[in-house]
Amino acid sequence: MHLTGEDTMDLQHQIMRIQQARELIAEALQGVDIPQIEAMLRNADMELHWALWNLGEPVALRPELDYAAHADMS
Amino acid sequence: MTSPPLGSLNSASMGSPFWNRLTETMPRAQLDNLHLHRVQALAHYAYENTPFYRKKFDNAGLKPSDIRSLDDLKRKVPITDKSEIIELQQQRPPYGDTLALPMDFVAHHCETSGTTGLPLAIPYSTYDSVRYGESWVYGFWGLGIRPSDTLYFAFGWGNFAGFWSAYWGARRLGCRVISGGGLDTKGHIEAILRMKPTVLISTPTFALRIAAVAAEMGVDLSKSSIKFTYHAGEPGPTALPGMREQIEKAWGAKAGELLGIAEVDAMAPGCPLGDGVHVNEMNLYSWSMDPTSQDEVPDGEIGENIVTGYGNTAQPLLNYRTHDLVRRRSSCACGRTWSKLEGAVLGRTDFMVTVRGTNVYQTAVENILNKVEGISMHYELVLTHEEGNDAMTVRFEPEASIDPDNWQQLASDAGDRIHKALHVRLKVVPVAPKSLPRFELKTKRIIDQRPKELRRALDR
Numbered sequence: 001m002h003l004t005g006e007d008t009m010d011l012q013h014q015i016m017r018i019q020q021a022r023e024l025i026a027e028a029l030q031g032v033d034i035p036q037i038e039a040m041l042r043n044a045d046m047e048l049h050w051a052l053w054n055l056g057e058p059v060a061l062r063p064e065l066d067y068a069a070h071a072d073m074s
Numbered sequence: 075m076t077s078p079p080l081g082s083l084n085s086a087s088m089g090s091p092f093w094n095r096l097t098e099t100m101p102r103a104q105l106d107n108l109h110l111h112r113v114q115a116l117a118h119y120a121y122e123n124t125p126f127y128r129k130k131f132d133n134a135g136l137k138p139s140d141i142r143s144l145d146d147l148k149r150k151v152p153i154t155d156k157s158e159i160i161e162l163q164q165q166r167p168p169y170g171d172t173l174a175l176p177m178d179f180v181a182h183h184c185e186t187s188g189t190t191g192l193p194l195a196i197p198y199s200t201y202d203s204v205r206y207g208e209s210w211v212y213g214f215w216g217l218g219i220r221p222s223d224t225l226y227f228a229f230g231w232g233n234f235a236g237f238w239s240a241y242w243g244a245r246r247l248g249c250r251v252i253s254g255g256g257l258d259t260k261g262h263i264e265a266i267l268r269m270k271p272t273v274l275i276s277t278p279t280f281a282l283r284i285a286a287v288a289a290e291m292g293v294d295l296s297k298s299s300i301k302f303t304y305h306a307g308e309p310g311p312t313a314l315p316g317m318r319e320q321i322e323k324a325w326g327a328k329a330g331e332l333l334g335i336a337e338v339d340a341m342a343p344g345c346p347l348g349d350g351v352h353v354n355e356m357n358l359y360s361w362s363m364d365p366t367s368q369d370e371v372p373d374g375e376i377g378e379n380i381v382t383g384y385g386n387t388a389q390p391l392l393n394y395r396t397h398d399l400v401r402r403r404s405s406c407a408c409g410r411t412w413s414k415l416e417g418a419v420l421g422r423t424d425f426m427v428t429v430r431g432t433n434v435y436q437t438a439v440e441n442i443l444n445k446v447e448g449i450s451m452h453y454e455l456v457l458t459h460e461e462g463n464d465a466m467t468v469r470f471e472p473e474a475s476i477d478p479d480n481w482q483q484l485a486s487d488a489g490d491r492i493h494k495a496l497h498v499r500l501k502v503v504p505v506a507p508k509s510l511p512r513f514e515l516k517t518k519r520i521i522d523q524r525p526k527e528l529r530r531a532l533d534r
Contacts, residue, residue: 011096048200050208054094054356056104058111061119062201062387 015055024046082221091346091409093215097356098410105411109359110144112384113392113510117141117151120390123174126162127392128189130154134238147382148361148370149395154394156337160192163379167212168195172389174201180388184235196235196337197388205385206339207355210332213343216408217330219273219302221248222493226271226300228254228262228280229514233304235336236307244338249273258476259287263295270299278310278317279517282451285324288320296326304330308517309437312344312351312418320451333418335396338383342415343500345408352412357385360413362402365423376421379415381527397423401437425520427457427464434466436520442495443468446488448476459524467501474507 025045032038049063082088092098100108117138118128131137134152136385141147154238162170168183180197188233198206213494219225231253244251252269258407262284274281281303303325308332311318321329333342333351341358342351353360361370362377371377380426380531403414422436436455443449453470455461466489472481481504489502511518 046204050201050204054097054208056097056100056108057106061112061384062199063116 011055015052015057018048018051018055022052076175086222086338088512089304091101093212094356098212098352098412099355100355100411102411104143109355112361113144113147113382114138114461116382116384116390119148119387120174120392124390125171126158127379127390129171134522144359144361147359147426148363151393153363153380154391155370156194156395157326159337159389160194163195164192169197169389173197174390175388182238183233184238185233186214186235189400194337196386198386199388202386202388203239204246205357207242207244207246209334209340209343209357210240210245210386212331212352212354213332213340214243214249214304216343216346217302217304217328218346219247219249219304219330223273223282223302224250224252224254224269224271225273225275226262226266226269227255228274228276230255230283234307236334236340238416239273239334240304240306245288259284260291263288263291263293264516266298266300267297269378272299272301273328274300274303275309276303276305276328277303277514277517278314278321278331279308279451280331280514281305281321281514282317282324285321288323295324298325300325300327302330303327303422304332306332306334306340309419309467312348313420313437314441314444316441317451320350333398333417335381335394337386337389338391338394338396339385341383342418345406345410345414347408350403351408351418352406352410352414355412358383362400366397366445373404376401376420379419390400399423415459419524429464429466429498429500432496434496434498434500438496439466439468439500440519442491443470444450446484446491448473448480448484449488450507454508454510454519456521457524464524465501467503469503469505469510471507471510472504481512 020047025041029041029070031040032041044064052059102274114452121131121138124345130152136150140150159170159172162172181200182198182203184196184198185193226376227237227241231238241251249323252265252267252271254265285295303321307425311321311329318329325477330344330353332339332344339357341354344351358381360379363369363380364371365468376399379400381394381396381400382392398419401420405496408415419437419438425436427434439455443453451473453468456467458465458467458470472484476484485502485504489500493499
Protein backbone atom coordinates (compact mmCIF):
# COMPACT_ATOMS: atom_id res chain seq x y z
CA MET A 1 0.00 0.00 0.00
CA HIS A 2 1.59 3.29 -1.12
CA LEU A 3 0.73 6.73 0.16
CA THR A 4 -0.46 9.31 -2.37
CA GLY A 5 0.95 12.87 -2.41
CA GLU A 6 -2.19 14.05 -0.64
CA ASP A 7 -1.78 11.36 2.06
CA THR A 8 1.81 12.51 2.61
CA MET A 9 0.68 16.13 3.00
CA ASP A 10 -1.97 15.08 5.52
CA LEU A 11 0.57 13.01 7.39
CA GLN A 12 3.11 15.84 7.61
CA HIS A 13 0.38 18.15 8.86
CA GLN A 14 -0.68 15.59 11.48
CA ILE A 15 2.92 15.13 12.66
CA MET A 16 3.42 18.87 12.93
CA ARG A 17 0.23 19.24 14.98
CA ILE A 18 1.29 16.47 17.35
CA GLN A 19 4.70 18.07 17.81
CA GLN A 20 2.98 21.39 18.59
CA ALA A 21 0.74 19.62 21.10
CA ARG A 22 3.82 18.23 22.87
CA GLU A 23 5.27 21.71 23.07
CA LEU A 24 2.06 23.01 24.63
CA ILE A 25 2.10 20.19 27.16
CA ALA A 26 5.72 20.96 28.02
CA GLU A 27 4.64 24.55 28.72
CA ALA A 28 1.72 23.35 30.86
CA LEU A 29 4.08 21.14 32.85
CA GLN A 30 6.20 24.12 33.85
CA GLY A 31 5.45 24.97 37.46
CA VAL A 32 2.60 22.49 37.84
CA ASP A 33 2.21 21.61 41.52
CA ILE A 34 -0.88 19.38 41.49
CA PRO A 35 0.37 15.77 41.33
CA GLN A 36 -2.78 14.53 39.62
CA ILE A 37 -2.50 17.10 36.83
CA GLU A 38 1.26 16.59 36.42
CA ALA A 39 0.70 12.82 36.05
CA MET A 40 -2.04 13.43 33.48
CA LEU A 41 0.12 15.77 31.43
CA ARG A 42 3.00 13.30 31.47
CA ASN A 43 0.67 10.55 30.30
CA ALA A 44 -0.66 12.79 27.54
CA ASP A 45 2.87 13.55 26.38
CA MET A 46 3.79 9.85 26.50
CA GLU A 47 0.84 9.05 24.23
CA LEU A 48 1.85 11.78 21.79
CA HIS A 49 5.45 10.54 21.77
CA TRP A 50 4.06 7.06 21.04
CA ALA A 51 1.93 8.48 18.23
CA LEU A 52 5.00 10.09 16.62
CA TRP A 53 6.93 6.81 17.01
CA ASN A 54 4.11 4.96 15.25
CA LEU A 55 3.96 7.52 12.48
CA GLY A 56 7.56 6.57 11.74
CA GLU A 57 9.13 9.70 13.21
CA PRO A 58 12.71 9.37 14.51
CA VAL A 59 11.87 10.50 18.05
CA ALA A 60 13.96 9.66 21.14
CA LEU A 61 13.60 6.25 22.76
CA ARG A 62 11.44 7.48 25.62
CA PRO A 63 10.24 10.82 27.03
CA GLU A 64 10.29 9.89 30.75
CA LEU A 65 14.02 10.47 31.19
CA ASP A 66 13.47 13.99 29.89
CA TYR A 67 10.93 14.56 32.67
CA ALA A 68 13.37 13.22 35.26
CA ALA A 69 16.13 15.53 33.96
CA HIS A 70 13.76 18.51 34.10
CA ALA A 71 12.69 17.61 37.64
CA ASP A 72 16.34 17.54 38.74
CA MET A 73 16.92 21.02 37.33
CA SER A 74 13.81 22.59 38.84
CA MET B 75 -14.88 21.98 15.63
CA THR B 76 -16.91 18.77 15.15
CA SER B 77 -17.50 16.49 18.13
CA PRO B 78 -15.76 13.13 18.08
CA PRO B 79 -18.14 10.14 17.97
CA LEU B 80 -19.02 8.63 21.33
CA GLY B 81 -17.52 5.25 22.12
CA SER B 82 -15.92 3.59 19.17
CA LEU B 83 -13.47 4.79 16.53
CA ASN B 84 -14.65 6.72 13.46
CA SER B 85 -15.94 4.85 10.41
CA ALA B 86 -12.77 5.34 8.35
CA SER B 87 -10.65 3.80 11.12
CA MET B 88 -13.14 1.00 11.76
CA GLY B 89 -13.06 0.02 8.09
CA SER B 90 -9.28 -0.37 7.99
CA PRO B 91 -7.93 -3.93 7.71
CA PHE B 92 -4.77 -2.70 9.49
CA TRP B 93 -4.32 -1.30 12.99
CA ASN B 94 -1.73 1.05 11.43
CA ARG B 95 -1.68 0.86 7.62
CA LEU B 96 1.18 3.36 7.44
CA THR B 97 3.75 1.28 9.29
CA GLU B 98 2.39 -2.24 8.69
CA THR B 99 2.80 -1.70 4.94
CA MET B 100 5.87 0.57 5.07
CA PRO B 101 8.44 -0.18 2.32
CA ARG B 102 11.46 -2.18 3.54
CA ALA B 103 14.02 0.59 2.89
CA GLN B 104 12.01 3.04 4.99
CA LEU B 105 11.56 0.48 7.76
CA ASP B 106 15.29 -0.25 7.80
CA ASN B 107 16.14 3.47 7.99
CA LEU B 108 13.93 3.71 11.06
CA HIS B 109 15.46 0.56 12.54
CA LEU B 110 18.97 1.94 12.18
CA HIS B 111 18.01 5.14 13.99
CA ARG B 112 16.26 3.18 16.75
CA VAL B 113 18.97 0.55 17.14
CA GLN B 114 21.59 3.31 17.48
CA ALA B 115 19.45 5.10 20.09
CA LEU B 116 18.93 1.84 22.01
CA ALA B 117 22.64 0.98 21.93
CA HIS B 118 23.57 4.38 23.41
CA TYR B 119 20.79 4.07 25.98
CA ALA B 120 21.74 0.54 27.06
CA TYR B 121 25.46 1.40 27.20
CA GLU B 122 24.90 4.54 29.25
CA ASN B 123 22.32 3.09 31.64
CA THR B 124 23.17 -0.56 32.32
CA PRO B 125 26.44 -1.89 33.75
CA PHE B 126 25.64 -5.14 31.90
CA TYR B 127 25.78 -3.63 28.42
CA ARG B 128 28.61 -1.23 29.25
CA LYS B 129 30.74 -4.22 30.24
CA LYS B 130 29.58 -6.27 27.27
CA PHE B 131 30.42 -3.51 24.78
CA ASP B 132 33.72 -2.69 26.50
CA ASN B 133 34.78 -6.36 26.48
CA ALA B 134 34.09 -6.45 22.74
CA GLY B 135 36.07 -3.22 22.22
CA LEU B 136 32.90 -1.61 20.91
CA LYS B 137 31.31 1.83 21.36
CA PRO B 138 27.65 2.51 20.52
CA SER B 139 28.84 5.03 17.93
CA ASP B 140 30.55 2.13 16.06
CA ILE B 141 27.10 0.92 14.98
CA ARG B 142 26.71 2.67 11.64
CA SER B 143 24.57 0.09 9.87
CA LEU B 144 22.25 -2.80 10.65
CA ASP B 145 25.04 -5.11 9.49
CA ASP B 146 27.21 -3.59 12.25
CA LEU B 147 24.54 -4.62 14.75
CA LYS B 148 24.57 -8.20 13.45
CA ARG B 149 28.34 -8.55 13.19
CA LYS B 150 29.76 -6.40 15.97
CA VAL B 151 27.29 -6.31 18.86
CA PRO B 152 27.77 -9.40 21.06
CA ILE B 153 24.86 -11.83 21.28
CA THR B 154 22.94 -11.75 24.60
CA ASP B 155 21.48 -14.91 26.12
CA LYS B 156 18.82 -15.31 28.78
CA SER B 157 21.23 -17.36 30.89
CA GLU B 158 23.49 -14.27 31.30
CA ILE B 159 20.59 -12.20 32.64
CA ILE B 160 19.40 -14.96 34.98
CA GLU B 161 22.92 -15.37 36.36
CA LEU B 162 23.16 -11.63 37.12
CA GLN B 163 19.70 -11.68 38.70
CA GLN B 164 20.73 -14.59 40.92
CA GLN B 165 23.81 -12.64 42.04
CA ARG B 166 21.93 -9.43 42.76
CA PRO B 167 18.14 -9.84 42.83
CA PRO B 168 15.78 -8.82 41.49
CA TYR B 169 17.25 -7.46 38.24
CA GLY B 170 21.02 -7.65 38.56
CA ASP B 171 23.02 -5.18 36.46
CA THR B 172 20.50 -5.16 33.65
CA LEU B 173 18.08 -2.51 34.92
CA ALA B 174 18.35 0.65 32.80
CA LEU B 175 15.95 2.87 34.73
CA PRO B 176 15.72 3.98 38.36
CA MET B 177 13.55 1.53 40.32
CA ASP B 178 10.91 4.31 40.61
CA PHE B 179 10.16 3.79 36.92
CA VAL B 180 9.45 0.07 37.30
CA ALA B 181 5.65 -0.05 37.20
CA HIS B 182 5.11 -3.77 36.73
CA HIS B 183 7.08 -6.89 37.59
CA CYS B 184 6.59 -10.19 35.78
CA GLU B 185 8.46 -13.48 35.66
CA THR B 186 8.82 -16.18 33.07
CA SER B 187 7.21 -19.52 33.85
CA GLY B 188 10.61 -21.16 34.20
CA THR B 189 9.70 -23.98 31.81
CA THR B 190 13.36 -24.19 30.78
CA GLY B 191 14.84 -23.72 34.25
CA LEU B 192 15.02 -20.76 36.62
CA PRO B 193 12.43 -18.01 36.11
CA LEU B 194 13.60 -14.70 34.65
CA ALA B 195 12.53 -11.49 36.45
CA ILE B 196 11.23 -8.84 34.06
CA PRO B 197 10.70 -5.16 34.93
CA TYR B 198 8.44 -2.92 32.82
CA SER B 199 7.97 0.83 33.00
CA THR B 200 4.49 2.25 32.42
CA TYR B 201 5.50 3.21 28.88
CA ASP B 202 6.90 -0.28 28.26
CA SER B 203 3.54 -1.79 29.18
CA VAL B 204 1.82 0.55 26.73
CA ARG B 205 4.20 -0.47 23.96
CA TYR B 206 3.91 -4.14 24.84
CA GLY B 207 0.12 -4.02 24.87
CA GLU B 208 0.06 -2.33 21.48
CA SER B 209 1.66 -5.42 19.93
CA TRP B 210 -1.40 -7.48 20.84
CA VAL B 211 -3.70 -4.98 19.18
CA TYR B 212 -2.14 -5.51 15.73
CA GLY B 213 -3.07 -9.20 16.03
CA PHE B 214 -6.52 -8.59 17.53
CA TRP B 215 -7.37 -6.10 14.78
CA GLY B 216 -6.00 -8.26 11.96
CA LEU B 217 -8.18 -11.19 13.07
CA GLY B 218 -11.30 -9.00 13.18
CA ILE B 219 -11.57 -8.19 16.90
CA ARG B 220 -12.92 -4.67 17.44
CA PRO B 221 -13.50 -2.32 20.42
CA SER B 222 -17.09 -3.57 20.60
CA ASP B 223 -15.88 -7.09 21.49
CA THR B 224 -15.72 -8.59 24.99
CA LEU B 225 -12.58 -10.51 25.94
CA TYR B 226 -12.74 -13.37 28.44
CA PHE B 227 -9.40 -14.09 30.16
CA ALA B 228 -9.36 -17.77 31.12
CA PHE B 229 -6.41 -17.88 33.48
CA GLY B 230 -5.20 -16.93 36.94
CA TRP B 231 -3.11 -13.77 36.54
CA GLY B 232 0.00 -14.51 38.58
CA ASN B 233 3.27 -13.06 37.27
CA PHE B 234 2.85 -14.41 33.74
CA ALA B 235 3.72 -11.61 31.29
CA GLY B 236 1.86 -13.17 28.38
CA PHE B 237 -1.66 -12.45 29.48
CA TRP B 238 -0.93 -9.34 31.51
CA SER B 239 0.27 -7.88 28.24
CA ALA B 240 -2.90 -9.15 26.51
CA TYR B 241 -4.82 -7.17 29.11
CA TRP B 242 -2.68 -4.10 28.37
CA GLY B 243 -3.58 -4.66 24.70
CA ALA B 244 -7.29 -4.97 25.43
CA ARG B 245 -7.11 -1.64 27.26
CA ARG B 246 -5.40 -0.06 24.24
CA LEU B 247 -8.07 -1.37 21.87
CA GLY B 248 -10.88 -0.35 24.20
CA CYS B 249 -12.57 -3.75 24.52
CA ARG B 250 -14.62 -4.92 27.45
CA VAL B 251 -12.62 -7.26 29.69
CA ILE B 252 -13.96 -10.13 31.83
CA SER B 253 -11.47 -11.86 34.11
CA GLY B 254 -11.91 -15.55 34.82
CA GLY B 255 -8.99 -15.52 37.25
CA GLY B 256 -9.43 -17.96 40.12
CA LEU B 257 -12.19 -20.05 38.53
CA ASP B 258 -11.81 -23.73 37.76
CA THR B 259 -12.50 -25.07 34.27
CA LYS B 260 -16.20 -25.66 34.97
CA GLY B 261 -16.40 -22.14 36.42
CA HIS B 262 -14.93 -20.71 33.21
CA ILE B 263 -17.58 -22.49 31.14
CA GLU B 264 -20.39 -21.23 33.34
CA ALA B 265 -18.99 -17.68 33.24
CA ILE B 266 -18.75 -17.78 29.43
CA LEU B 267 -22.34 -18.98 29.13
CA ARG B 268 -23.54 -16.34 31.61
CA MET B 269 -21.49 -13.30 30.51
CA LYS B 270 -21.49 -14.03 26.76
CA PRO B 271 -18.00 -12.76 25.85
CA THR B 272 -17.05 -12.80 22.16
CA VAL B 273 -13.32 -13.54 22.47
CA LEU B 274 -11.53 -16.21 24.50
CA ILE B 275 -7.96 -15.43 25.63
CA SER B 276 -6.07 -18.51 26.84
CA THR B 277 -3.23 -20.85 26.10
CA PRO B 278 -4.21 -23.05 23.15
CA THR B 279 -4.12 -26.28 25.14
CA PHE B 280 -6.34 -24.77 27.82
CA ALA B 281 -8.87 -23.76 25.13
CA LEU B 282 -9.07 -27.43 24.18
CA ARG B 283 -9.26 -28.47 27.83
CA ILE B 284 -12.22 -26.11 28.43
CA ALA B 285 -13.96 -27.49 25.34
CA ALA B 286 -13.41 -31.08 26.50
CA VAL B 287 -14.82 -30.38 29.97
CA ALA B 288 -17.76 -28.54 28.40
CA ALA B 289 -18.51 -31.59 26.25
CA GLU B 290 -18.51 -33.75 29.40
CA MET B 291 -21.02 -31.28 30.91
CA GLY B 292 -23.18 -31.59 27.81
CA VAL B 293 -22.33 -28.03 26.68
CA ASP B 294 -21.51 -27.41 23.01
CA LEU B 295 -19.22 -24.37 23.03
CA SER B 296 -19.38 -24.10 19.24
CA LYS B 297 -22.84 -22.66 19.83
CA SER B 298 -21.62 -20.18 22.50
CA SER B 299 -21.10 -16.41 22.10
CA ILE B 300 -17.37 -16.83 21.36
CA LYS B 301 -16.46 -15.64 17.83
CA PHE B 302 -12.69 -15.57 18.21
CA THR B 303 -10.08 -17.34 20.31
CA TYR B 304 -6.64 -15.77 20.73
CA HIS B 305 -3.63 -17.60 22.09
CA ALA B 306 -0.04 -17.29 23.24
CA GLY B 307 2.41 -18.96 25.57
CA GLU B 308 3.04 -22.21 23.71
CA PRO B 309 2.83 -23.54 20.13
CA GLY B 310 -0.70 -22.85 18.93
CA PRO B 311 -2.90 -22.78 15.84
CA THR B 312 -0.29 -21.20 13.56
CA ALA B 313 2.54 -23.55 14.45
CA LEU B 314 0.26 -26.59 14.70
CA PRO B 315 -2.45 -26.60 11.99
CA GLY B 316 -4.02 -29.71 13.54
CA MET B 317 -4.57 -27.73 16.72
CA ARG B 318 -6.22 -24.90 14.76
CA GLU B 319 -8.73 -27.37 13.33
CA GLN B 320 -9.54 -28.74 16.78
CA ILE B 321 -9.91 -25.33 18.44
CA GLU B 322 -11.96 -23.80 15.63
CA LYS B 323 -14.25 -26.85 15.51
CA ALA B 324 -14.71 -27.07 19.28
CA TRP B 325 -15.41 -23.36 19.71
CA GLY B 326 -17.05 -22.56 16.34
CA ALA B 327 -14.69 -19.60 16.27
CA LYS B 328 -11.74 -18.16 14.36
CA ALA B 329 -8.47 -18.87 16.18
CA GLY B 330 -5.55 -16.44 16.30
CA GLU B 331 -2.10 -16.63 17.81
CA LEU B 332 0.69 -14.34 18.84
CA LEU B 333 4.35 -15.19 19.26
CA GLY B 334 5.78 -13.45 22.30
CA ILE B 335 8.94 -13.42 24.36
CA ALA B 336 8.07 -12.26 27.87
CA GLU B 337 11.26 -10.24 28.36
CA VAL B 338 11.07 -8.60 24.90
CA ASP B 339 7.56 -8.02 23.60
CA ALA B 340 4.37 -9.63 22.32
CA MET B 341 6.60 -9.42 19.34
CA ALA B 342 4.88 -11.12 16.43
CA PRO B 343 1.10 -10.90 16.05
CA GLY B 344 -0.57 -13.55 13.89
CA CYS B 345 -1.05 -12.96 10.17
CA PRO B 346 -4.75 -12.87 9.27
CA LEU B 347 -4.00 -15.56 6.67
CA GLY B 348 -3.28 -17.93 9.58
CA ASP B 349 -0.05 -19.37 8.21
CA GLY B 350 2.48 -17.29 10.12
CA VAL B 351 3.15 -14.29 12.34
CA HIS B 352 4.47 -10.82 11.46
CA VAL B 353 7.27 -9.30 13.54
CA ASN B 354 6.06 -5.99 15.01
CA GLU B 355 8.72 -3.85 13.42
CA MET B 356 7.70 -0.77 15.39
CA ASN B 357 8.76 -2.54 18.59
CA LEU B 358 11.78 -4.55 17.53
CA TYR B 359 14.36 -5.38 14.90
CA SER B 360 14.99 -9.05 14.18
CA TRP B 361 17.15 -11.21 11.96
CA SER B 362 17.90 -14.92 11.53
CA MET B 363 21.18 -16.48 12.68
CA ASP B 364 22.81 -19.85 12.19
CA PRO B 365 22.93 -21.00 15.85
CA THR B 366 26.32 -22.64 15.36
CA SER B 367 28.33 -20.24 13.16
CA GLN B 368 26.37 -17.12 14.33
CA ASP B 369 26.34 -15.94 10.69
CA GLU B 370 23.21 -14.39 9.23
CA VAL B 371 20.85 -16.81 7.50
CA PRO B 372 19.07 -15.48 4.37
CA ASP B 373 15.28 -15.15 4.08
CA GLY B 374 13.59 -18.45 3.28
CA GLU B 375 16.05 -20.55 5.27
CA ILE B 376 15.67 -21.76 8.84
CA GLY B 377 17.63 -19.85 11.47
CA GLU B 378 17.39 -18.71 15.07
CA ASN B 379 15.36 -15.54 15.59
CA ILE B 380 17.62 -12.83 17.09
CA VAL B 381 15.82 -9.74 18.39
CA THR B 382 16.61 -6.20 19.49
CA GLY B 383 13.65 -4.75 21.37
CA TYR B 384 12.74 -1.05 21.63
CA GLY B 385 9.77 -1.67 23.91
CA ASN B 386 11.34 -2.90 27.15
CA THR B 387 13.38 0.12 28.13
CA ALA B 388 13.52 -1.00 31.78
CA GLN B 389 15.63 -4.00 30.78
CA PRO B 390 16.88 -3.38 27.22
CA LEU B 391 18.02 -6.32 25.12
CA LEU B 392 20.17 -6.14 21.98
CA ASN B 393 20.87 -9.08 19.68
CA TYR B 394 18.98 -11.33 22.08
CA ARG B 395 18.77 -15.06 21.44
CA THR B 396 15.20 -16.33 21.39
CA HIS B 397 16.21 -19.97 20.72
CA ASP B 398 13.23 -20.04 18.33
CA LEU B 399 13.94 -21.53 14.92
CA VAL B 400 12.07 -19.62 12.23
CA ARG B 401 11.77 -19.28 8.47
CA ARG B 402 11.53 -15.59 7.49
CA ARG B 403 9.80 -14.10 4.44
CA SER B 404 9.93 -10.46 3.38
CA SER B 405 6.52 -10.28 1.70
CA CYS B 406 3.01 -11.55 2.37
CA ALA B 407 -0.24 -11.73 0.45
CA CYS B 408 -1.96 -9.93 3.34
CA GLY B 409 -0.14 -6.73 2.34
CA ARG B 410 2.05 -6.40 5.42
CA THR B 411 5.73 -5.68 4.82
CA TRP B 412 6.72 -6.65 8.36
CA SER B 413 8.89 -9.78 8.36
CA LYS B 414 6.77 -12.91 8.27
CA LEU B 415 7.76 -15.98 10.26
CA GLU B 416 6.11 -18.85 8.41
CA GLY B 417 4.37 -21.26 10.78
CA ALA B 418 5.54 -19.07 13.73
CA VAL B 419 8.19 -21.12 15.56
CA LEU B 420 9.32 -24.25 13.71
CA GLY B 421 11.41 -25.59 16.55
CA ARG B 422 13.61 -24.68 19.48
CA THR B 423 17.38 -24.79 19.49
CA ASP B 424 17.23 -25.83 23.13
CA PHE B 425 14.34 -28.32 22.77
CA MET B 426 16.17 -30.32 20.19
CA VAL B 427 17.50 -33.76 20.89
CA THR B 428 19.84 -35.69 18.63
CA VAL B 429 18.58 -39.27 18.32
CA ARG B 430 20.96 -41.60 16.46
CA GLY B 431 22.46 -38.68 14.56
CA THR B 432 19.16 -37.01 13.69
CA ASN B 433 18.11 -33.67 15.14
CA VAL B 434 14.57 -34.09 16.45
CA TYR B 435 12.61 -30.96 17.36
CA GLN B 436 9.66 -30.93 19.72
CA THR B 437 7.40 -29.08 17.27
CA ALA B 438 8.16 -31.46 14.41
CA VAL B 439 7.00 -34.43 16.49
CA GLU B 440 3.95 -32.49 17.73
CA ASN B 441 2.90 -31.65 14.18
CA ILE B 442 2.96 -35.32 13.22
CA LEU B 443 1.00 -36.42 16.31
CA ASN B 444 -1.65 -33.80 15.56
CA LYS B 445 -2.31 -35.44 12.21
CA VAL B 446 -2.90 -38.95 13.59
CA GLU B 447 -6.64 -39.47 14.00
CA GLY B 448 -7.37 -40.95 17.41
CA ILE B 449 -4.43 -39.31 19.23
CA SER B 450 -5.62 -36.59 21.58
CA MET B 451 -3.87 -33.27 22.34
CA HIS B 452 -2.55 -34.80 25.55
CA TYR B 453 0.93 -36.19 25.06
CA GLU B 454 4.45 -35.74 26.40
CA LEU B 455 7.90 -36.28 25.02
CA VAL B 456 10.22 -38.01 27.47
CA LEU B 457 13.96 -37.46 26.99
CA THR B 458 16.34 -40.09 28.33
CA HIS B 459 19.99 -40.98 27.81
CA GLU B 460 20.62 -44.61 26.90
CA GLU B 461 23.93 -46.24 26.03
CA GLY B 462 25.60 -42.91 25.35
CA ASN B 463 22.81 -41.51 23.18
CA ASP B 464 19.85 -39.22 23.78
CA ALA B 465 16.51 -40.92 23.22
CA MET B 466 12.93 -39.66 23.01
CA THR B 467 9.81 -41.58 23.94
CA VAL B 468 6.39 -40.28 22.95
CA ARG B 469 3.69 -40.97 25.54
CA PHE B 470 0.17 -40.14 24.32
CA GLU B 471 -3.43 -40.44 25.41
CA PRO B 472 -5.73 -41.94 22.78
CA GLU B 473 -9.09 -40.20 22.30
CA ALA B 474 -11.56 -41.59 24.84
CA SER B 475 -13.65 -43.07 22.01
CA ILE B 476 -10.83 -45.36 20.83
CA ASP B 477 -11.12 -49.00 21.87
CA PRO B 478 -8.11 -49.99 24.08
CA ASP B 479 -7.55 -52.94 21.74
CA ASN B 480 -6.59 -50.40 19.04
CA TRP B 481 -4.21 -48.27 21.11
CA GLN B 482 -1.13 -50.21 20.08
CA GLN B 483 -2.04 -49.91 16.40
CA LEU B 484 -2.37 -46.14 16.90
CA ALA B 485 1.10 -46.04 18.48
CA SER B 486 2.52 -48.03 15.62
CA ASP B 487 0.91 -45.71 13.07
CA ALA B 488 2.34 -42.62 14.82
CA GLY B 489 5.79 -44.26 15.02
CA ASP B 490 5.72 -45.00 11.27
CA ARG B 491 4.73 -41.46 10.41
CA ILE B 492 7.51 -40.04 12.59
CA HIS B 493 10.00 -42.39 10.95
CA LYS B 494 8.86 -41.43 7.45
CA ALA B 495 8.97 -37.67 8.11
CA LEU B 496 11.98 -37.37 10.43
CA HIS B 497 14.00 -40.46 9.46
CA VAL B 498 14.26 -41.63 13.04
CA ARG B 499 12.48 -44.34 15.03
CA LEU B 500 11.02 -43.11 18.33
CA LYS B 501 9.37 -45.29 20.94
CA VAL B 502 5.65 -44.39 20.97
CA VAL B 503 3.62 -45.54 23.99
CA PRO B 504 -0.11 -45.17 24.60
CA VAL B 505 -1.25 -44.30 28.13
CA ALA B 506 -4.78 -44.29 29.54
CA PRO B 507 -6.98 -41.27 28.77
CA LYS B 508 -6.86 -38.58 31.51
CA SER B 509 -3.66 -40.06 33.01
CA LEU B 510 -1.30 -37.24 31.90
CA PRO B 511 -1.27 -33.98 33.91
CA ARG B 512 -3.41 -31.00 32.77
CA PHE B 513 -2.16 -27.40 32.84
CA GLU B 514 -3.92 -24.04 32.85
CA LEU B 515 -0.93 -22.14 31.49
CA LYS B 516 1.85 -23.72 29.49
CA THR B 517 1.49 -27.44 29.00
CA LYS B 518 4.69 -29.23 29.94
CA ARG B 519 5.42 -31.39 26.92
CA ILE B 520 9.08 -32.16 27.50
CA ILE B 521 9.92 -34.45 30.41
CA ASP B 522 13.69 -34.38 30.55
CA GLN B 523 15.00 -37.41 32.43
CA ARG B 524 18.55 -37.14 31.08
CA PRO B 525 21.32 -36.78 33.69
CA LYS B 526 21.68 -33.13 34.66
CA GLU B 527 25.21 -32.85 33.35
CA LEU B 528 24.01 -33.81 29.88
CA ARG B 529 21.46 -31.00 29.68
CA ARG B 530 21.89 -27.35 28.74
CA ALA B 531 22.45 -25.05 31.71
CA LEU B 532 18.88 -23.68 31.71
CA ASP B 533 17.33 -27.14 31.48
CA ARG B 534 19.01 -28.45 34.62
